[in-house]
Each structure stands twice: as structure tokens, then as C-alpha cells.
Amino acid sequence: MSVDLATVKRVAHLARIAVPEADLPKLQGELNAILGFVEQLNEVDVAGVEPMTSVTPMAMKLRADIVNDGEIADTIVANAPASEDNYFMVPKVIE
Amino acid sequence: MTDLTRLTLTEARDGLKAKTFSATEITKAHIASVEKARALNAYVLETPEHALKQAAVSDAKLAKGEGGPLEGLPLGIKDLFATQGVRTTACSKILGNFVPAYESTVSSQLWRDGAVMLGKLNNDEFAMGSSNETSAFGPVVNPWRRKGSNVGAGATGAIEGAHLVPGGSSGGSASAVAADLCLAATATDTGGSIRQPAAFTGTVGIKPTYGRCSRWGIVAFASSLDQAGPIGKTVRDCAVMLRSMAGHDPKDTTSVDMAVPDYEKAAGRSVKGMKIGIPREYRLEGLNSEIDALWQKGIDWLKAAGAEIVEISLPHTKYALPAYYIVAPAEASSNLARYDGVRYGLREQGRDIVEMYEKTRSAGFGAEVKRRIMIGTYVLSAGYYDAYYLRAQKVRTLIKRDFDQAYAAGIDAVLTPATPSAAFGIGEKGSADPVEMYLNDIFTVTVNMAGLPGIAVPAGLDSQGLPLGLQLIGRPFDEETLFSLGQVIEDAAGRFPVSERWWS
Numbered sequence: 001m002s003v004d005l006a007t008v009k010r011v012a013h014l015a016r017i018a019v020p021e022a023d024l025p026k027l028q029g030e031l032n033a034i035l036g037f038v039e040q041l042n043e044v045d046v047a048g049v050e051p052m053t054s055v056t057p058m059a060m061k062l063r064a065d066i067v068n069d070g071e072i073a074d075t076i077v078a079n080a081p082a083s084e085d086n087y088f089m090v091p092k093v094i095e
Numbered sequence: 096m097t098d099l100t101r102l103t104l105t106e107a108r109d110g111l112k113a114k115t116f117s118a119t120e121i122t123k124a125h126i127a128s129v130e131k132a133r134a135l136n137a138y139v140l141e142t143p144e145h146a147l148k149q150a151a152v153s154d155a156k157l158a159k160g161e162g163g164p165l166e167g168l169p170l171g172i173k174d175l176f177a178t179q180g181v182r183t184t185a186c187s188k189i190l191g192n193f194v195p196a197y198e199s200t201v202s203s204q205l206w207r208d209g210a211v212m213l214g215k216l217n218n219d220e221f222a223m224g225s226s227n228e229t230s231a232f233g234p235v236v237n238p239w240r241r242k243g244s245n246v247g248a249g250a251t252g253a254i255e256g257a258h259l260v261p262g263g264s265s266g267g268s269a270s271a272v273a274a275d276l277c278l279a280a281t282a283t284d285t286g287g288s289i290r291q292p293a294a295f296t297g298t299v300g301i302k303p304t305y306g307r308c309s310r311w312g313i314v315a316f317a318s319s320l321d322q323a324g325p326i327g328k329t330v331r332d333c334a335v336m337l338r339s340m341a342g343h344d345p346k347d348t349t350s351v352d353m354a355v356p357d358y359e360k361a362a363g364r365s366v367k368g369m370k371i372g373i374p375r376e377y378r379l380e381g382l383n384s385e386i387d388a389l390w391q392k393g394i395d396w397l398k399a400a401g402a403e404i405v406e407i408s409l410p411h412t413k414y415a416l417p418a419y420y421i422v423a424p425a426e427a428s429s430n431l432a433r434y435d436g437v438r439y440g441l442r443e444q445g446r447d448i449v450e451m452y453e454k455t456r457s458a459g460f461g462a463e464v465k466r467r468i469m470i471g472t473y474v475l476s477a478g479y480y481d482a483y484y485l486r487a488q489k490v491r492t493l494i495k496r497d498f499d500q501a502y503a504a505g506i507d508a509v510l511t512p513a514t515p516s517a518a519f520g521i522g523e524k525g526s527a528d529p530v531e532m533y534l535n536d537i538f539t540v541t542v543n544m545a546g547l548p549g550i551a552v553p554a555g556l557d558s559q560g561l562p563l564g565l566q567l568i569g570r571p572f573d574e575e576t577l578f579s580l581g582q583v584i585e586d587a588a589g590r591f592p593v594s595e596r597w598w599s
Binding site for chain 1 (some may be wrong): 193194196304305306319345348349351411413414416417418420421428432435436437438439440441442444445446447448449450451452453454456457460465466468469470472473476479482483485486487488489490491492493495528529530533544545546571
């Protein structure tokens with residue numbers, strides 16, 4: 001399978017990465033090179049094979065349902081590009 | 096006095112215990128060598144004051160005959176490990192000046208055991224690369240040069256000539272260890288990022304079994320493949336490092352609750368009677384004849400040490416790399432969704448929140464990271480999930496089954512080349528086709544796909560005078576066997592220190 005320019009644009013938007021129009025053809029070529037490379041997986045007979053979910057078979061561990069952290073709002077927003085009163089600030093999302 | 100930076104980690108440890116020199120002395124020696132090697136670009140952040148403070152604490156402990164297994168030993172930390180109060184960037188512009196409020200579990204265990212931090216080491220952006228060329232801080236220089244190469248330090252101290260890459264993604268770690276800019280370094284390995292740079296620089300690197308080291312506090316790339324491990328000057332040094340790095344951590348549900356053995360005891364243990372598998376599928380058509388000859392040497396060395404050599408088959412080997420280039424980008428696209436310009440790192444302004452996200456991520460991520468996020472987004476998108484991601488995960492089951500069957504048949508470890516070539520020149524690979532660069536990991540990536548431990552040990556020099564490595568792959572959680580076999584190779588091949596410090 002290979003991707004066309006419209007698909008590259010759609011995927012870039014899904015990935016939330018702005019790609020200048022002029023860069024799209026080069027990116028399309030690179031993505032198609034990778035997709036061409038992975039195409040060989042179609043040779044493999046995977047009938048009846050379970051997909052891997054964990055390389056080391058292990059039971060999911062449970063922990064006690066207790067509060068073990070918190071009251072550190074200042075620390076949490078310390079690296080934010082914009083914050084006010086311990087809130088993260090973003091562009092207006094509601095009209 | 097002898098040059099303290101030339102010591103191995105274990106030699107330095109023994110010297111500190113014997114009070115031949117102090118932690119402050121060996122730390123100062125390393126700080127000086129780091130300063131003189133800035134042209135190699137191995138460190139992205141030097142923390143000399145922090146190091147000297149830690150060394151002073153170590154000296155006080157050592158004077159009382161106390162101290163942990165790594166007391167007073169100066170190390171470098173890959174910039175993928177969160178270090179509390181010390182900038183951590185994954186060598187990406189998108190993390191900008193991120194200063195973690197927490198310490199990764201692995202690095203915290205090193206400090207618990209007395210180690211000293213010299214600074215943060217360069218790597219490919221988000222560990223995505225095989226040459227350290229994708230770092231936002233620029234490429235790292237391999238301290239090895241081809242015979243007759245014109246690479247050198249110019250009048251200004253900058254590197255002149257077309258230097259070699261140290262491999263990646265842990266290129267800073269490998270280069271720093273090879274150039275004596277630390278006694279050992281932390282690294283991470285998702286598809287070969289510890290073993291390939293170790294092979295390119297004549298150093299030793301081990302990727303432990305998935306689950307052996309906690310991933311908590313390490314910047315995530317592909318969560319089902321990422322593992323931390325050390326790069327060191329010797330097999331024994333790596334054994335000592337791994338013992339401190341490994342261990343159960345309740346904060347990482349995939350970390351395994353198993354006792355960590357004293358790995359150093361395994362280095363030097365007899366390998367008599369061990370069955371070593373030689374997978375025929377690794378004899379690639381057109382494989383570099385020098386690599387092939389080195390592999391044969393490795394076989395002879397292990398045989399001479401009493402191991403039994405058995406030809407085995409791992410039929411799905413050739414599908415590991417293509418399956419990896421679905422699984423790893425898929426997980427990366429999900430993991431890297433968190434870089435949105437809201438909670439930390441870079442933010443570019445936009446008219447609305449979506450434009451802010453898109454501009455931030457466009458400006459913050461480099462070309463290789465963008466490519467992988469987009470491949471990952473595509474293979475996970477509606478209508479393609481089954482054809483790509485689900486199929487790749489099924490192939491992964493088959494790759495692991497190949498190894499399971501070999502081990503069930505009594506194989507103790509598998510011997511392969513570490514890389515298909517020696518270190519290559521900067522800008523030589525992958526500029527036209529990203530897949531050309533990906534092929535570097537052809538021998539290492541199966542190990543991540545199957546969650547197994549793998550060690551790369553330098554085994555010889557090629558005709559250009561560059562180091563080449565062999566890889567040993569073990570049973571799950573049997574790193575000890577790898578240290579025993581690795582020691583046999585090191586004893587037979589000798590060590591490969593960089594002889595001339597041409598950069599300083």
C-alpha cells in the first residue's frame with residue numbers, strides 16, 4: 001500500500017503536526033519507502049497466531065486504592081509554558 | 096600519578112576502596128577530560144558542581160569504610176533519564192528547558208549506590224536513530240577514526256574532516272565511555288540503541304530482559320520495547336552497573352519482581368558445556384566478509400572455552416525489522432501525543448488550540464521523529480489497524496516463538512554479529528531513504544521484539560582499523576550467562592581502548 005498526498009495531509013492533521021504544503025511530496029516519498037519496506041510482512045502466514053500483548057507473560061499487578069501522592073500543584077505546573085493560579089493556560093476553546 | 100580516567104569502573108572502585116586516590120580526585124580528572132572533549136559533543140549538559148558535591152559525600156563515606164557498590168564512581172547519564180532538578184530534554188527541542196521534579200528509578204538507584212553524575216549525554220532525538228544524527232544538539236563524534244583519516248581537531252578546537260558517527264541512539268553514552276569521559280554510562284535500547292553504538296565504539300553494552308529495569312522516569316519511545324542498560328569499558332563493568340540499575344519498581348507495572356543476582360560473579364564463570372546457537376538466518380546474503388570472519392572467531396573462542404556450538408534456525412528473523420517499523424512508530428505516536436505545548440516544553444502560538452498543537456509539534460519535533468509519528472498514526476488509523484499493527488504483533492509472536500523453541504531445545508545463548516558494518520561517516524546513510532539507516536539494527540532488533548537480553552562485546556578491528564562487535568542473546572532473565580560468555584570473548588579478543596586523544 002502507498003499513500004497519496006491527501007492521505008499524508010490527513011495523517012499529519014491526525015498527528016497534530018503542521019506540514020508546509022511544499023514539504024508534503026518529500027514526506028510522501030519517505031512514508032512510502034517505509035510502507036514499501038514493511039510490505040514484506042504480507043508474506044508471513046499468521047493464520048491462527050495470537051497477536052503479542054506482552055513479551056514477558058505476567059499478571060497485571062494491583063495496588064492498594066489509596067491516595068499516595070498529591071498536594072503538589074506548584075510542582076506540576078512548574079514547567080508549563082503558560083500557567084496562572086496553578087492552572088495550565090491554553091488558547092480559548094469555547095466560543 | 097596514573098591517568099585516573101583510563102581506569103575501568105571496577106579498577107576505579109577497587110582503587111577508591113584501597114584509598115589509592117579519592118572520589119574527588121577521580122571526579123576532577125573526569126571533569127577535566129570532559130572539558131577538553133567538548134568537540135566530541137558527547138555531553139549536552141555538564142554538571143561539574145553537582146559531581147563534586149556528590150564526590151565529597153562519597154569521600155566522607157569511603158573514609159569511614161562505608162559506601163555503596165558504586166561509591167564515588169563518576170558516570171554519564173543519557174538525556175532520556177529524568178534527573179531531578181537537572182534539565183532533561185531527550186535531545187528534542189520540544190522538551191526545551193524541561194527540568195524534572197522527579198528522578199528516574201534507574202538513576203535514583205545509581206545515586207543510592209553512591210555514583211557521581213558528571214552530566215547528561217547526547218542521544219538521537221527521543222532515541223529515534225542509529226547514528227546520533229537526529230539530536231537537536233547536533234551529532235556526536237566517534238572517538239575512533241579510520242586509518243589514515245584526516246579527521247582531527249582544528250585550530251579552534253572544532254572537529255575538522257568527515258568524522259564517524261558513534262551509532263545511536265545512545266551515541267553520547269558510547270562516545271563518552273570510549274573517550275574516557277566517564278567510567279560508564281546509562282543508555283536505553285528500543286531496537287539496538289545500546290548494542291549498536293557499543294559495537295561502533297569498542298565498548299560493551301547490554302540490553303537486559305524486558306522488565307529487568309524500571310522504565311519509570313525514562314522518556315518513553317516504544318513502551319513494549321524500551322529497556323535501560325549500561326554501556327561500559329568492560330563486561331565486568333557492565334555487570335556491576337546493571338546490578339545497581341536493575342530491580343523491581345512498583346511504579347512500573349512491567350518491571351519484574353525478581354531478585355537481582357550479583358552479576359559480577361557471573362563474569363569469569365566457566366562456560367563449559369554451554370550450548371551456543373548459531374542462527375543460519377543471520378548469515379545474510381552479501382554480509383561483509385570481515386564480519387563473517389569475526390563471527391567465526393567468536394565461535395572458535397567459545398568452543399575453546401568448552402562451549403558446544405549448534406546450528407539453529409530462527410525462521411522469522413527477516414521479518415523482525417519490518418514488524419519493528421510498525422510496532423515502534425505506533426507506540427511512539429501514542430507516547431509522543433503528550434507533547435502538546437500545554438504542560439511542559441515548547442509552545443508556539445496559534446489562532447486556536449488545534450493550531451497551537453500543530454505549530455508546536457511542527458517546530459518542536461525533528462524530521463525523523465515526525466516521520467515515525469506519522470507512520471505510527473497511519474498504521475493505527477481506522478481501516479489500517481488490522482492490516483498493519485495487528486499483523487505486526489502476530490509476527491512478533493512468531494519471532495518470540497522461534498527463540499522459545501531454540502531455548503526449549505537446550506540452547507543457552509545465541510551468538511551473532513552485533514552490526515552489519517563498522518561505524519560509518521556522518522551524513523553517509525539515510526539521507527535519501529530512511530530505510531537505509533534502519534537496516535543498521537538488523538541483528539539487534541529481534542532481541543527487543545522478543546523481550547530478550549542481549550550483550551554487544553567488541554571482538555576485533557576491521558581493515559579500516561575500526562572496532563567490530565559480537566552479540567550474545569540470552570534466555571529471558573538470564574543475563575548472567577551473557578556476562579560469562581561475554582567475558583570469554585573479552586579475554587580472547589582483548590580490550591579496544593582508544594589510544595590517541597586526538598580531539599583534545
